[in-house]
Amino acid sequence: MILFEKIIQQKINSLKPEELVSYAKQYDISISINEAKQLLQLVQGKKINVFHEEERIALLKQIAKITSPETAKKANQLFLQFFNGNWK
Numbered sequence: 001m002i003l004f005e006k007i008i009q010q011k012i013n014s015l016k017p018e019e020l021v022s023y024a025k026q027y028d029i030s031i032s033i034n035e036a037k038q039l040l041q042l043v044q045g046k047k048i049n050v051f052h053e054e055e056r057i058a059l060l061k062q063i064a065k066i067t068s069p070e071t072a073k074k075a076n077q078l079f080l081q082f083f084n085g086n087w088k
Helices: 002-014 017-026 033-043 053-066 069-084
Strands: none
Touching (some): 033 053, 053 069
């Protein structure tokens, strides 16, 4: 699992705001370019382990402040689908 976590962290660190908006749209999550920039500033260069529940919840609280509670809820649902292998 460590390798998988490193791959995810590497992808997060290389994302551009436009890519994040595009990925979000694929999963019916609406964010603006400005919100994407703020979200990437929040996570890029940091070792946030979304597989660890406490870290994920702390991140989701910050996502809710930047975007909305509904967006954070959708992001959490996406994480949970990902963890369980239930991708669209």
